[in-house]
Amino acid sequence: MATAGTDVPRAPSRRWRSRATAGGSPPATGRRRGPRRRRQVLPYGLVLPAVVLFTGVLGYPLLKVVELSFQQYGLREFLTRSTDWIGIQNYRYIFGSDFFWTALVRSLLFVVANVGLTIVVGMLVALLMRRISPWLRTMVSVGMVMAWVMPSVTAAIVWKWMFETQYGVINWILTHTGIGNFTTTDWFGKSPLLAFSIITLMIVWQAVPFVALSLYAGLTQIPLEYYEAARVDGASAWRTFRTITLPMLKPILLLLTILSTIWDFSVFNQIWVMTEGGPNKGTVTLGIWSYVEAFGVGQFGRGAAIAVVSVLLLGAITAYLIARMLRSGDFR
Amino acid sequence: MMNARRTLIVVVALTLTLAACSKAAPTGGASGGKATNGSKPATLTVWLMTGEIDDKTYGAVNTAFQAAHPGVTVNVQIQQWDGIGAKITAALGSNAPPDILEIGNTDVPEFAAAGGLFDLTGQKATIAKGAQWLTGLEAPATVDGKLYGVPLLAGDRVVLYNKDMFAKAGVSAPTSLNELIQAGAKLKTTFSNVPNFSPLYFPGKYWYAAIPLIWDAGGEIATNEGGTWKGALESPASIQGLQRFQQLQNSLSTPASRGIDTNDPDQDTVIASEKAAMIIGGGWELGVIEKDNPKLQGKIGAFAFPSATPGQSAPVFLGGSDIAVAAGSANSALAVDWITMMTSSQYQTLMYQNDGLMPNATGLLGVAASNPIQQVFFDAAKNSHGTPASPGWATIEADATMEGFFASIATGQQSIAEAAASTDAHLNEALNQG
């Protein structure tokens, strides 16, 4: 929990200096600056709706997830509304399953590749958007928004078609432009790595719009004078990027990285539509496995345990990023 | 100060409104009203699946039912297939489930074993009235000797073929597996000039069509020995069936078809565009093919998939649905009456006439006598087979085990022995979890 004393020691920002004077000096007009004690209520009031919504909608379900993870909770228990405590058996099952560890490693590699590409490409596109004319910028934005909002299942189906062995347009283009003979290339059925590459390409394609648009919005907030000053100083594009753009975008970049990591970790639809986990269960990630365990098998208790494990894992992975995001936001 | 306070009041008011919204009065919008001692008319809610029984048929049932039960309204809601498992789960778990549900025959064991469906064992005789229900529909609805669902409609698959192509190659409808392979070879030679031509287009993931080869050889997916399910794909009979599958698929269907399903590309499009002489399909596919390529109208014939034993047809995978009463229904007596009507021979016959669906009893399979192609489907259904009636079968369907199993054999990714062994292990685990 943050208190004033434990924050990263930096020069007190002007914000706090002005706040300190507001409370201490006699108010110019008593009505507007109330006693310090009264003012402290406001932030709690502002946060209240979010907190109420959160605890109201998600509080109980979250506790329930943890509770279910210690139960044998299947369709029978759900329909007959009974409980059946089995302690850590669900967890034992998870950690004892070879499949879990394979799926975990796959998920981690998958996430690293996807998030890395998404953020890098998103950043590049955002920078690009700054340099082009407004109508072109609108056109690119609309193109991206259409890609983003395309339902993931539809997108997966279209991509699956495009890469279809006999009837796919990609193989047709590759063969007819002379790059090689692709008439029998099976992108999904032979090699899990190849299948994952296409899936990654698709997910990045759908994820970049969101990142690019958010980063572009952030870019518009950077005062142009900074860039003017840098240009006058003769700084190179890379140096400008590193010293002005990157630090100003750090909070939103960190946020996007964290959210992308979380979302890519649980990807289900796209992989399922394209490979159903094949070939030979070679593309089963943690997201696929947990869905099948929870809904397919009807073992919600186990699904809950997997969820708990996922949260702990994701928390561990993103802890560092979250801490940096908290800190960097406070640096002014 | 005044303004900060005012804002605070607004914020708190907003919050309380939000909170109030989420603790509103009990819902009146849920379906399936309660019959309260005759003071309020009862409503019976029926969930039927899309594309099958249409309003002419159930309308007739409703009229007759309402005549026999004045004051009762029947509310039929048509459901979509995608996500239906989750929907039924949620519905049965809610405070006001629908009274009657149509459930796919492979899904029934799961809901029955979990206590979601009403036990109909005691009333079986009154409902059936002596009809001999199709085993492929009745067996999955029977768990631990108790009946939880009534057979509603059935579907199977036979070989649909292009009569002109057959004539050109000089072959006729085969009556044994060997003849089928020979006919395929002749078709291949005759149409060798057509790129990517398949005598029989048989996608590797098409397990509905592949399993009959196992059954025909005397094998099984899994057997129930004294309450424990055991995967039976490694038995010599099953292995023989799998070898036949591999030979058939690899020689008669294009290499590109080995790892895919019947959807991408749609197998009906493949035969409609004359890239195949045969496919294995259900009754509705005939119409799809003819619509796709009007030139083929009247040119598509049908024959039952032949057995390895000459003169017989292989067992068919019987698909279809049962109809059940929700355990939490407030109108179970009325529901049972409605079901009795819907599954009676009178309305089953009407169902065939209006919707072309296969009725639920062997005695009724003669209704299609006037339609030779339909008759092929119906005759084949006399020798039907179902999937293991274990609630754990839902897992096997959910994780696409069968699709992957047959595809890896067709593509050669795994040897038959390997594939059978690993799938049996998975079956042993999944089927015994119920």
Next chain:
Amino acid sequence: MTPRARRKAGSITATVTALVFFALTAFPVYWMVATSFKPDPDILRIDPKFVPWPATLAHFVDAIHKPYFWTYARNSLVVSAATVLLSLVVAFLAASAVARFRFRGRTLFLVSVIAVQMVPITALVIPMFIALRQVNMLNRLPGLIATYVALVLPFTVWTLRGFIQGIPVELEEAAMVDGYSRPQAFRRVLLPLIMPGLVATAIFAFIEAWNEFLLPLVLMQDQTRYTLTVWLVSFSTNRGTDFGGLMAASTLFTLPVVVFFLIVQRRVVSGLTAGAVKG
């Protein structure tokens, strides 16, 4: 090359790159749209047809005539609009608190908001169902809206926090010197300046609400309460998928979001001007 020429060449490269990027991004979208106009036999062919000619409107007509289409469309619009409005208000309030004040529980609030995102929705669905069942909020649109808002809060709160931190607090303080209270300063000074952030947040919230499938499927039981996503999957049946219909439906499905985006994206431009003007 003169600096001016270099900048010109740079912007030509940028334009070309942007066009190539657009082409690559938009191609799958084009494929979806083109397919919705193709008659069935043209959809999957060995020699793909790049231009849908002859074209047909049959798929669109079928898609719109599916039962309850207009009901679902209305539900989706109502739910999505409500989600956007509610989440913007709630998130803006919370974000201004978190960005401008230091108070006990601030970090806890921020961290828990993110932590909740880590729980896979498939695991939350059943407990949410049980929770809503207990307060009789199953099968009611406000219940659905509440869950959507809760689920988009992490992104909206954190993003707005970032944007608010980008605005110097001196501006609000100047307003307060002029006689406004803190909340009024938030409304009159801060709000307009973080328009780009509000827009990005609004678009995100809208898309999340619009595309959600599992929650309406499980939390609603009445046919009249479902959203458009249920309509979308009705093209996949046990008899295969009606691809032409699915593509037409998907095209229609993405239109409202694109329209919404076009309407609000001009605000990003106005935000840009505001940013240039402020000291």
